Amino acid sequence: MSRPTRRAPALPEVNFSDYGDVRSLHLGTLWIQGSMRLDAPDDIELEYVQRMMAWMLFVDAPSVMRRHAMQLGLGAAALTKFCRRKLRMHTTAVELNPAVVHACRGWFKLPADDARLxxxxxxxxxxxxxxxxxGTIDALQVDLYDDEAAAPVLDSADFYRDCRALLTEEGCMTVNLFGRAASYERSLAQISEAFGDTAVWAFRPTREGNTVVLAQRTPSRPDRATLLARAATLQERWGLPAQKWLRVFKPVIASLE
Structure with a gap:
C-alpha cells in the first residue's frame, strides 16, 4: 500500500482595501501586509518598511545603484519598487504565493521583470x-509572515546563517520582527548567533509594534559624523526619514552593556 501524499497547505486568498488615498494588501484577513499611497506608488508608505532601508546608512550614496537588493516576502512590493525604480538597483524578490505577485502587478504598480528586476x-x-x-546580495530585506501575521515564518539560527551566506562583505540584512506569537528576544538571539553580537543593530519598536533589526556581514561602527552625513543624504535625495532614525537606531551590543 502506498503512503498518502501530503498536501501543501492552501495559500491564503489575496485582496486589498482602500482607505482614503492609501491602498493596503491583505491575505484573507484584516491584517495589513503592505500599503501604497495611490498618488505616490513608488514611495514607501509604512514607517517600519522605511526602516528596512537602514542598510543605506552603511554605504556611500554613489555606490547604491551598483548594488543588488533582495526581498524575501513581497508584501505590497514597496521595497521592491523603491529599490528598482527609485534607487535603480538590481533587485530580486522571492515570494511563495503567486497570487501575491499577481496582485502586486495588478493593484500595486509592480513593474514587469526586466534586466534589473x-x-x-x-x-x-x-x-x-x-x-x-x-555572496551576491548587498541588501537583504526579510519580511516573511503568513495570513495571521502572528510571528515570522522563518526565524531560526540556521535560516539566518543562510541569509548571512547571501551577503557581500559590505552586505546587510534587515528583518521585520512583529506578531502576537513573536518573541523579540528569541529572534534577536537567533540573529546574533548567526551573525555575531557585534554585527547586530536594532530600532525601537514602531507604534504598531514592528521592530526592525539589522545585521551586517562584516561588523562596523561608523562614527556619528558619518551616520549624520549619510542620513542627511538619504533624506534629501530619496525622502527617507533617516535623520529621525538615528534617534531610535543603535548597536544591540551597546544596549546590552
Whole structure:
C-alpha cells in the first residue's frame, strides 16, 4: 500500500482595501501586509518598511545603484519598487504565493521583470540555499509572515546563517520582527548567533509594534559624523526619514552593556 501524499497547505486568498488615498494588501484577513499611497506608488508608505532601508546608512550614496537588493516576502512590493525604480538597483524578490505577485502587478504598480528586476515564485528557505546567490546580495530585506501575521515564518539560527551566506562583505540584512506569537528576544538571539553580537543593530519598536533589526556581514561602527552625513543624504535625495532614525537606531551590543 502506498503512503498518502501530503498536501501543501492552501495559500491564503489575496485582496486589498482602500482607505482614503492609501491602498493596503491583505491575505484573507484584516491584517495589513503592505500599503501604497495611490498618488505616490513608488514611495514607501509604512514607517517600519522605511526602516528596512537602514542598510543605506552603511554605504556611500554613489555606490547604491551598483548594488543588488533582495526581498524575501513581497508584501505590497514597496521595497521592491523603491529599490528598482527609485534607487535603480538590481533587485530580486522571492515570494511563495503567486497570487501575491499577481496582485502586486495588478493593484500595486509592480513593474514587469526586466534586466534589473526579477520576481521569483519560490519558497524563500529553499531559494536562498542555491549556490548562485552566495555572496551576491548587498541588501537583504526579510519580511516573511503568513495570513495571521502572528510571528515570522522563518526565524531560526540556521535560516539566518543562510541569509548571512547571501551577503557581500559590505552586505546587510534587515528583518521585520512583529506578531502576537513573536518573541523579540528569541529572534534577536537567533540573529546574533548567526551573525555575531557585534554585527547586530536594532530600532525601537514602531507604534504598531514592528521592530526592525539589522545585521551586517562584516561588523562596523561608523562614527556619528558619518551616520549624520549619510542620513542627511538619504533624506534629501530619496525622502527617507533617516535623520529621525538615528534617534531610535543603535548597536544591540551597546544596549546590552
Amino acid at each position: 526579477n520576481v521569483i515564485v519560490a519558497d524563500a528557505a529553499a531559494e536562498i540555499k542555491k549556490p548562485k546567490w552566495a
